[in-house]
Amino acid sequence: MxxxxxxxxxxxxxxxxxxxxxxxxxxxxxxxxxxxxxxxxxxxxxxxxxxxxxxxxxxxxxxxxxxxxxxxxxxxxxxxxxxxxxxxxxxxxVPSRLAQEIARVTSTAQGIWAEARAADDVALFLPTLTEVVRLKREEAAALADGRDRYDALIDDYEPGATAATLGAMFDRMRPRLVALREAVLGASYQPAPLQGHFGLEAQVRMARDLAATFGYDWTRGRMDMAVHPFSSGSGSDVRITTRVVETDPFNCFYSTVHEVGHACYELGIDPDYALTPIGSGASMGVHESQSRIYENQLGRSRAFTGWLFQRMSERFGDLGLPDAEAFYGTVNRVQSGFIRTEADEVHYNLHIMMRFDLERGLIRGTLEVADLEEAWNARFLQDFGVAVDRPSHGVLQDVHWSVGLFGYFPTYTLGNLYAGCLMQALREAVPDLDEALARGETRGATGWLRENLQRHGGLYTPHELVTRACGFEPSEGPLLDYLETKFRDIYRL
Amino acid sequence: MxxxxxxxxxxxxxxxxxxxxxxxxxxxxxxxxxxxxxxxxxxxxxxxxxxxxxxxxxxxxxxxxxxxxxxxxxxxxxxxxxxxxxxxxxxxxVPSRLAQEIARVTSTAQGIWAEARAADDVALFLPTLTEVVRLKREEAAALADGRDRYDALIDDYEPGATAATLGAMFDRMRPRLVALREAVLGASYQPAPLQGHFGLEAQVRMARDLAATFGYDWTRGRMDMAVHPFSSGSGSDVRITTRVVETDPFNCFYSTVHEVGHACYELGIDPDYALTPIGSGASMGVHESQSRIYENQLGRSRAFTGWLFQRMSERFGDLGLPDAEAFYGTVNRVQSGFIRTEADEVHYNLHIMMRFDLERGLIRGTLEVADLEEAWNARFLQDFGVAVDRPSHGVLQDVHWSVGLFGYFPTYTLGNLYAGCLMQALREAVPDLDEALARGETRGATGWLRENLQRHGGLYTPHELVTRACGFEPSEGPLLDYLETKFRDIYRL
Structure with a gap:
């Protein structure tokens, strides 16, 4: 041949x-x-x-x-x-028998997890989770070829990343994040909560406008409701979902912008790559960098929230806030909370780091499922200063483990880290970024991201891709600098 | 083994x-x-x-x-x-090469057909249709093994049926239908048209209620909008679609009841048969018998339209009709028209018979695609007494041929014929049928159909299944008797 x-x-x-x-x-x-x-x-x-x-x-x-x-x-x-x-x-x-067994067990495990979470009943979920962990350990061993088993699973989602480098990075990030969290929560100035009524249909209309504002291509996508928002698909059919909480419009708006980031990444890939291996995002971490930079660095910036404040005031009337500056604080309010998916930019990575340590223990066999809840609660108290009040606020909150996603969590923080680096590079490349965002104009930013990162799909390894886009090796520095500057400013520290 | x-x-x-x-x-x-x-x-x-x-x-x-x-x-x-x-x-x-070629050509042919229909441009569609017919002739020859090529295609949709028996049956039906059509159109009494405003959302609500009234199981289905309504799926996921024409609520309501008939058939099959060969309807003809008996024999009956008149009057206000009897006439209005899918019970089968003759000619090679439009228009004038005014009202109106469905059309009339037989048996088995329908109660009828026909799925051949359900061999007699009685009564002939 x-x-x-x-x-x-x-x-x-x-x-x-x-x-x-x-x-x-x-x-x-x-x-x-x-x-x-x-x-x-x-x-x-x-x-x-x-x-x-x-x-x-x-x-x-x-x-x-x-x-x-x-x-x-x-x-x-x-x-x-x-x-x-x-x-x-x-x-x-991975032997076919094992792959099939994992598929079978995880397909029913998700339902059992949902039931257990609804009933706040850890015991209901433990036998299933034990089975999932046993199978994933076996799969990890098959994949590892004698190397670290948890690394073998990470590699599925983030080629090239290892527990050692991620762990070292997390160790460098954690003290600065904990310190920032404490400073912010102890600050005398605290942003006011949002007031007003935010009906379902008006929220969905605004979410659609936000998606369009960030360049989502409706001819190759659509938006529907889902309990847990996600984006889905590659090539010319990339759909997003959102949800509505009537008291909290930011939930809908920012989860929409987040999914738009994921979707625009897929839609931004060179169309010639469609339906080929390099026709999707380079890794979960790089994917998350796009959703996060759309959602946070751009969407929650002072400049863009100024634009959003005007639009929301027009549509929803009085928000109970004096001006755009107060609104900027409200959008970025830092609050103690149990739930990862509701966490602010300061807390979010602390959630990930504890999951990383716990799941690494589960896969390596240094932590058993029977001891997981206790380990979770102890670590949460240590990092967040609050005791978990019920399992649905603790160890039962995430779907990931029930469906066998071990090694996936660290890619969220890696995505934030990449987003921090990309934002630094973007600010240099697009000097009038804030002026544009203040007009609700995102094309300069999204265009730069598409040109320098998105269009390449899987052409480069994740590390190489981000390095090429940024012009420097990615590290945690830019993210931490960004967070400290932003939140010390908002909280007047 | x-x-x-x-x-x-x-x-x-x-x-x-x-x-x-x-x-x-x-x-x-x-x-x-x-x-x-x-x-x-x-x-x-x-x-x-x-x-x-x-x-x-x-x-x-x-x-x-x-x-x-x-x-x-x-x-x-x-x-x-x-x-x-x-x-x-x-x-x-069928050689793989041919199967793939048919799939490839028909997948693009549908788009070209839609374009041609929108532009009323037969010439735009002819090269593609010629290609489709060429491939289907080749497929038919491969399937026929020397037998009749058109029979080989019919057999795909209606096992056991042949062009000879269908043709003989149609020949017996046609004069009686043409005579009925002429009598009804010439009658001095003519039902009044419906008046009123029928908003999209109110129509969809009513359609949902109608679906529920006919026993559609929402836990195993859903309803969405489609340009051409259809039902889809087997087992525990059988979805329906509908459409709304604001001036004509019957379009939405009766196409919904029609699709509900298809869907209830699939949902009524013994759950033990799910995902097995006998877990779907026995044939297209039997399928159509269920959609038609729900839509016409039950849904357009005097008894049921009495109930519907009350519901619609409550929801839409004055319909411009004095009473339920007038409404019954309006629902069953017979009108000359070009479009098969909009045809009333009297005209419908005349549409099918002409398509049957034309497509039989195309497959057997006695009619060429180049001559199709002329043949269509001549036959339409002959059977309907009206000249086709444009291709989208004539030869371009149906999607079937563009996607390679030859031999499918006769199953529509076969379905009507089966529905006529089943209705005769149903009336004997459920003596208080009209009293129940007048209360909007369909359970007696749908229960009998499920028990005697639907639940068997593909256990019996179509002919055997209908014979067992009816207690007699199916023929065109009951349908023609039903149509003549019903429409002579409505039109006071």
Whole structure:
């Protein structure tokens, strides 16, 4: 087989796999937004059948032959081969029996977790979680080849990252974040809460306008309601979801901008890459950098919130705040809270760091599921200064572990870190950024991100991609500097 | 391989195929209801990949081995084997190259057809239709094994039906329908049109109530808007769609009841059959019998429209009609018209008969695509007494041929015929039917249909199923008697 033919055949085969993966993604979207509740059982069987097809394709022995024979003619081809090799190696390392067992257990575990969380009953979830952890340990061991098992799982979401480097980075971040948290919570000035009534339809209209303001392409997407907002899809069909809490419009608005960040990343990738391995985001961390920079560095900036204050005042009437400056404080209010997904920029990474330590222990076997709740509560008290009042506010709050996502949490903080670096570079590249944001004009920022990062898809490794975009090696410094400057300013410290 | 093991393995394999077919169906639903317009091209590639998987499974050589070895222990197993054998034989007769070519051409043909219809430009569509007909002729020849090529296509939708028996039946029906049409249109009494304003949201609310009234199970379904209403899915996820024309609420209401009939059929099948070959409707004709009996024999009955008149008067105010009897006439107004999907009960089958003759000619090669428009217009004038004024009112009105559906049209009239027979049996079995319908109570009727027909799914052949349910061999007599009695009564003839 010639190198040319091998490459062409491999890419054709892979293209169909990518297309089927998109179908699986669409099915997941349907499940969270549209599916009638009585269809859950049948759906899990449909999903399992499709996952079976995908697994079979990813472990197809022809891939190894093609990879052996194929040669890359340019950087793009080389990146395609790198990602196919990665995926194939991973898929073949995990025995089919184990992959199927994980799929089966995690598909029912999510329902049990939801039930346990609703009932605040840890004991109801423990047997299932024990089973999930046992299977994920086994999978990690199969993937690790003697290396660190938790690293093997991280690598699924953030190629190249390791627990050692992440842990060291988190250790450098944690004291500065804890200090900032304490300073801010102890400050004499405290922003006022928002007042007013925020009806569902008016919130959704505003969310749609915010999505458009940040450049979301409605001809290749749509927005629906979901209990936990997410974005979904690659190529020319990338959908977002949102939710509405009538007392808290920022919940809807900023989760929308967050998902728009994810969606614009996918939609911003070079269309020539669609349905190929490099046609999706480079990693979960890079993905989160886009959602976070849209949501926080841009969306929660003084300049942009000035624009938002005007729009919200027009639509919702008196917000109980004297001016845009007060509104800026309100948007960025720092408050103690139990729930990660509701956390402000100062607290958020502290949530991640504790999950990182706990799940690393679970996978390495230094922490057992039976001891997890106690470990969670002790660590929460230590880092947040508050005792967890009930499991749904503690160890049962996140869906991740129930569906087998171990090694995923650290990518959230890595995303924040990347966002900090990218914002520093963006400010240098777009000097009139604040003037534009104050007019509700995001094109300069989103255009720079698309040009320097988004369009490349999976062409570069995550680290290489962010380094190229920023012009410097990513580190935690820019994020921490940004947070300290922003919050000391808001809290008049 | 023992007969037991062969059967078990075959059914397990088939179950996954059925699950994947459900996924394909869900994707089709998404395409018509939810998909962003910019996603069409990528979606066709996703769909093609999934169809490729399904085709590969349906032609899997192991199926022949399993079928050889497997033995049925009871009627259910025998029916499963019969349907698997049918599907496998069909799939292996058509060369993969041809199947792929048909999928490719028809996926783009639908868009071209829609464009041509919007522009009223037959010439725009002819090259594509010529290609589709060429491919379908080739497919029909592959399937026919020397038998009639059109029969081979009919058999896809209505196992056991042939052009000869259908043609003879249509020949018996046509003069009576033409005579009834002429009598009714010439009658001195003519029902009044509906008056009033019918807002979108109020129509959708009423449509939802109608769906519930006819027993649609919302926990296993949902209703969305679509340009051309359809129902979709089997097992525990069967969705319906509707549309709203603000001046004509019956369009929304009766298309909803029609789709509810289809959906209730699927939802009424024995849940033990889900994701097996006998877990869907027995044929397109039987399916249409359920949608039609819900829509027409029940939904447009004097008794039920009496109930509907009350509900609509409450919700929409004065309808410009003196009483329920006048409303009954209005619901059943017979009017000359060009469009099949808008046709009343008297005209509907005349539309089908002409399509049957034309498409039979196209497949057999006695009619060429270039001559189709002229043939259509001549026949329409002959049967309907009106000259077609533009292609979108004539040969371009239906999507079917663009997507390769040849042999499908006659199942609509077969469905009407079955509905006529079933209604006769139902009236005998449920003597107080009209009293119940007058109270908006459909359970007696729908319960009888579920018990005697729907629950069996594909257990029996279509002819056997309808014969068992009715207690007599189906024929066109009951339908024609019903139509003549009903419309002579309404039109005071």
């Amino acid at each position: 010639s190198a040319d033919i091998a490459f062409t055949e491999l890419m054709e085969f892979q293209r169909q796999t990518e297309a089927l993966a998109q179908v699986a993604g669409r099915l997941g979207w349907d499940q969270e937004t549209m599916m009638p509740r009585g269809a859950a059982e049948q759906r899990s069987e449909e999903m399992a059948a499709l996952e079976g097809v995908l697994h079979e394709r990813r472990t197809d022995p022809r891939i190894a032959d093609w990879l052996m024979a194929a040669a890359a003619e340019d950087d793009e081809d080389a990146a395609q081969l790198r990602l196919i090799r990665r995926s194939h190696t991973r898929a073949t390392k | 023992s007969a037991d093991i062969a059967f078990t393995e075959l059914m397990e394999f088939q179950r996954q195929t059925e699950a994947l077919a459900q996924v394909a169906g869900r994707l089709g639903w998404d395409q018509e209801t939810m998909m962003p317009r910019g996603a069409a091209e990528q979606r066709s590639e996703e769909m093609a990949a999934l169809e490729g998987v399904l085709h590969e499974r349906r032609t899997d050589p192991r199926i022949a081995d399993w079928l050889m070895a497997a033995a049925a222990e009871d009627d259910e197993d025998a029916a499963q084997l019969r349907l698997i054998r049918r599907s496998h034989t069909r799939a292996t007769k």
